[in-house]
Amino acid sequence: MSDATPKVANPFVVSIVVSLAVFLEVLDTSVANVSLSHIAGALGASSDESTWVLTSYLVSNVIVLPLSGWLTALMGRKNFFILCIIGFTLASFLCGMSTSMPMLIVFRLLQGLAGGGLQPSQQAIIKDSFPPEKLGMAFAITGITTILAPILGPMLGGYITDNYSWRWIFLINVPVGISAAFLVNILVQDPPTAQKQKVDSVDYIGLGLIALGLGALQIVLDKGQQEDWFDSSFIVVFACIAAVGILLAIFWLQRQKNPVVDLKLFRIPSFTMPCVMLFFVGFALYASNILLPMLAQENFGYDATLSGMVLSPGGVAVICMMPVVGRLVKVVQAKYLISFGMLISAFGAWTTGFITPQIDYNTFVILRILQTIGLPFLFVPVNTLAFSKIPPESSSNASAIVSLIGNLGGSIGISLVTNKLITSQHVQQAYLVQHLTIADSGYRSVLANYTQTIMNLGVPSAQSSSLAMGxxxxxxxxxxxxxxxxxxxxxxxxxxxxxxxxxxxxxxxTLHKKDAAVSLH
Structure with a gap:
């Protein structure tokens, strides 16, 4: 009884401690994005080779995510969580010490493997640390970690790279990881349902099919745009491997007595529908995170640090709204909060479509706040609803599935918006080029003005005309x-x-206090 006291008496302290390591892990999905050119230059690698720094991490991460529930049963949740922190910290140190691109890619692979179990374990620990009637507040805390880290990642990565060295985006994890492992060992206690269980046999076939299918899928999503999607035999092969692997994994897991991933949880309607919505929460979060920094850097000359700072006020808005939404889930039906969050996020995206070449930093910040202010209304009620009828013994499995779905939604969202962006650029270029003819009065006027301005600088007439057209x-x-x-x-x-x-x-x-308590007992 005394072992459980720290968890029950200090759920917020436990939540902060377990969220510390997870914040770093989620941060590392985006922190290296803005540093790839520096990494490639330092290690003598090409730009194409440097992108495997991201891909290797994402592939290994997505493979471990669904397996974390099974690994928790094998080791005990606390032991598994601490092992993941130590592994992630050690791999981060090795990444920072890498002297070649192949070495860095291998260590990023190990970093993703170790980090993949952190997020599901964090959600399960926090869920079990709070009483049922405070489930909304519990997921408000996990939401700060999950949503804030990808927002701050580009800014932190850009600042460290611009002012220090790219190696510090990995080495900074070491002291924080050591502290987190020490504090988790002291404060966190496993409830009976999360302690080490006897596992009769290891489902190697299920493990292999999951690793094959999800690993190949992540490679397709991460490399698709770069390889021109299905015009590339590389992408076609991996897409086929992903489809076959995932379908066989689903078929196999449904027929196992003790599967490595418990798909039977999808028989619970209150879990399945929120999971579908959670997929699109990941889509909205990661799509918005990638678009605005790209826009600021490519078209307005912002550096990595400044474009990251555009995102920061949106992160502050998320932190402020999370506790509010955590309380609202007890008095408002989850579906209304989810709908409101989707529509607010849609409004933020729509207003950003009115950008002009004259937009300034303050306007960027306002648009970013509009994009993110709806995310807490999505994340908190979706997760609260998803876990509302999950029995305690299935918390770790449910957390693993939820984390996987959110991450896949983010990966697919990034791929979709990137493809849409490039396609639209070609369409808009073709449309605008149609107006660059002598028959167009606007074109003639601009060409004449540019040509005269250049000639006033002492450039000959013929050359001035060419420069003006350029x-x-x-x-x-x-x-x-x-x-x-x-x-x-x-x-x-x-x-x-x-x-x-x-x-x-x-x-x-309605996830009222009474309803939540009844649903979990």
Whole structure:
């Protein structure tokens, strides 16, 4: 009884401690993005080779996520969590010490393997640390970690890389990881349902199929745009491997007595529908995180640090709203909060579509706040609803599935919006080029003005005309890019509006104090 006291008496302290390591792990999914050019230059690698620094981490991470529930049963949740922290910390140190690109990719692979179990374990620990009637507040805390880390990642990575060395984006994890492991060992205690259980046999076939299917899928999502999708035999092969691996894994797992991933949880309607919504929460979060820094850097000359700072106020808005939504889930039906969150996020994406070449930093910040202010209304009620009828003994399995679905939603979201952005750029360029003819009075006027301005600098007339046309073309490319971002944000807005309407048809489930308590007992 005394072992459980720290958890029950100090759930917020436990939550902060277990969230510390998870914050670093989620941060590392995005912190290296802005540092790839520096890493490639330092290690003498090409840009294509450097992208495997991201891919290797994501592939190993997504493989471990669904297995963390089974690994928890094998080792005990606390032991597994501490092992993941230690492994992640050690791998981070090795990444920072790498002297070649192959070495860094291998250590990033190990970092992803160790880090993959952190997020599901954190959610399960926090869920079991709070009484049922405070489930919403519990997931408000996990939401701060899950949503804030990807927002701050690009800014932190850019600042460290610009002012120190890319190695410190990995080495900074070491002291924090050591502290987190020490504190978790002192404060966290496993309830009976999360302690080490006897495992009769290891389902190697299930393990292999999951690793094969999800690993191949992540490679397709991460490398698809770079390899021109299905015009590439590389992508076609891995897409086939992913499809076969995932289908066989589903078929196999459903027929096992003790599967490594418990798919029977999807028979619970209050778990299945929120999981579908959670997929699109990941889509909205990661899609918005990648678009705005790209827009600021490519078209407005922001460096990595400044473009990251554009995201920061949105993170502050998320922190402020999380506790509010954590309380609202006890008095408002989850489906209404989810619908409201989807529509607010859609409004934020839609308003960003009105950007112009004259936009300033303050406007960027306001747009970012509008994009993120709805995320707490999505994350907290979706997770609260998903876990509302999950028995304690299934918490770790449910957390693993939930984390996997959110991450896959993010990966697919990034792939979709990136593809949409590039396609729209080509379309907008073709449209604008149609107006670059002598028959167009606007083009003639701009060309004459540019030519005269250049001639006033002492450049000969013929050369001035060529330089003027070059400047006009560069401006065309910039405007086509900005219009493409508008189209992409509108695409995201339409998806979110459809989901916001769909959420209204979810089963009614008011997560009041009494209802939550009944559902978990």
């Amino acid at each position: 400047q006009i073309y560069q401006e065309l490319l910039r405007q086509a890019s900005i219009l493409a971002f508008r189209d992409t944000y509108n695409f995201v807005a339409v998806v979110l509006v459809v989901l916001g309407i769909t959420a209204l048809f979810m089963p009614g489930n």
